[in-house]
Amino acid sequence: MTKIVNLSIAALLLAGGVYLYADDDEHEEHEHKRSAVAKPMTPQEKSTAALYTKECGACHFAYQPEFLPKSSWDKTMKTLDSHFGTDATLDPQDHKTIQNYLASHASRYDRMTGMGGAIAIRISETPNFKHEHREIPKKMVTQADVKSFANCAACHTKAASGSYREREVRIPNYGSWE
Amino acid sequence: MKYLAFALLFSTSLMAASPEVVQYMNELSKTAKAENSSFSGFDAARGKEIFTSTHTGKQGKPMACTSCHTTNLANAGKNSLTGKVIDPLSPRANPQRLTSTKEVTKWLKRNFMDVYAREGSAQEKGDVLTYIMKN
Numbered sequence: 001m002t003k004i005v006n007l008s009i010a011a012l013l014l015a016g017g018v019y020l021y022a023d024d025d026e027h028e029e030h031e032h033k034r035s036a037v038a039k040p041m042t043p044q045e046k047s048t049a050a051l052y053t054k055e056c057g058a059c060h061f062a063y064q065p066e067f068l069p070k071s072s073w074d075k076t077m078k079t080l081d082s083h084f085g086t087d088a089t090l091d092p093q094d095h096k097t098i099q100n101y102l103a104s105h106a107s108r109y110d111r112m113t114g115m116g117g118a119i120a121i122r123i124s125e126t127p128n129f130k131h132e133h134r135e136i137p138k139k140m141v142t143q144a145d146v147k148s149f150a151n152c153a154a155c156h157t158k159a160a161s162g163s164y165r166e167r168e169v170r171i172p173n174y175g176s177w178e
Numbered sequence: 179m180k181y182l183a184f185a186l187l188f189s190t191s192l193m194a195a196s197p198e199v200v201q202y203m204n205e206l207s208k209t210a211k212a213e214n215s216s217f218s219g220f221d222a223a224r225g226k227e228i229f230t231s232t233h234t235g236k237q238g239k240p241m242a243c244t245s246c247h248t249t250n251l252a253n254a255g256k257n258s259l260t261g262k263v264i265d266p267l268s269p270r271a272n273p274q275r276l277t278s279t280k281e282v283t284k285w286l287k288r289n290f291m292d293v294y295a296r297e298g299s300a301q302e303k304g305d306v307l308t309y310i311m312k313n
Contacts, residue, residue: 060260085237085259087291091280147261 048101055094059086061152064162065105067123069112073102076121124149136177145172194269194311195276202279203307209300217301225309228302233294241293243306251313268313276311 041049053062065073077099080088090098111126112119120126124133133149141149152159155171169177195203203220210217230249235241246264247255252271255264266272276282286306290298298306 059257059262061262081291082236087236087288089284089288091284144261150260 048097051094052098052101055090055098059088060150061159063123063152065102066107066162067111067129068107068120068126069110070103070106071119072112072121073099073106075119077102079121122150136171140171140174143173195307196278198279199276199282199307202282203304206300206304206307210304213300220301220304220308222305222309222312224302225305225307228298228306229309235293236291236295243289243293245293251310267310269311270313276307282307 052065056062076083077095080090080095089095111128114127115125123129129149140146146154152164155169155177156164157170158165158168166177171177207217207220210220229243229247232240232242241258245258247267251268252266254266256262257264265274267275269275286303287297290296290302
């Protein structure tokens with residue numbers, strides 16, 4: 001029985017049911033609901049997700065595509081030759097695969113309301129992100145062990161699995177965020 | 179000719195790169211020769227100079243390969259922008275290195291752009307790979 005339970009948990013995890021914004025406080029966005037009964041990923045989907053994590057995660061945290069809408073990812077993929085100051089170009093096949101992956105997993109919500117029509121390429125410039133992090137003192141973010149808001153996993157201990165609950169936060173050299 | 183191929187195989191088997199990367203370096207060597215008739219083989223010392231010298235990079239700021247990879251290739255490095263740990267470049271410290279031409283060409287293109295704000299020549303790429311192999 002334990003085995004079956006373990007297996008189904010594994011299946012759920014593999015299904016990539018990301019719990020974005022599943023905060024402890026009640027929250028307006030409930031994207032995770034649509035993946036609550038997500039189908040397990042096919043081998044094809046698994047290899048695509050692995051390619052994304054390998055390629056984009058080589059230099060920085062592999063942000064879940066659900067954090068930005070398709071228009072943002074399209075803009076990012078069009079400008080990889082000058083990606084936040086570095087050349088992040090990919091071979092044409094991988095570029096296409098990753099672009100499609102981002103497009104199909106992008107947020108269905110417009111996360112840029114209030115940005116005056118600008119297309120965000122940083123998750124940290126979206127109003128929702130700013131709201132969620134408004135109380136964090138700057139020094140906690142700019143310290144050497146974090147560097148910037150781009151480094152989700154420095155504080156969100158389960159960020160890699162797509163979980164950003166407040167009780168999982170451990171800020172380096174400061175501890176929990178209560 | 180057969181002997182040359184054999185000698186080449188033998189000498190490269192002492193170096194730490196997979197057959198496909200060795201093949202890639204042989205192609206670089208041909209291109210280097212075509213571009214410069216006095217070219218007489220890759221050189222780790224020139225590669226070291228390429229790797230350790232500072233240049234005005236893509237961002238218009240001083241940058242070197244060592245800014246991220248450090249001067250000891252057997253050690254892990256750190257992405258100077260994001261802080262993400264970079265596994266050692268030395269194939270002796272990290273057997274995954276120099277095993278895939280796809281990875282090698284991708285990073286050479288990107289990192290020459292980042293540090294030199296241009297792509298590397300065939301000779302420069304071969305020199306830097308030779309330096310990495312010997313470290």
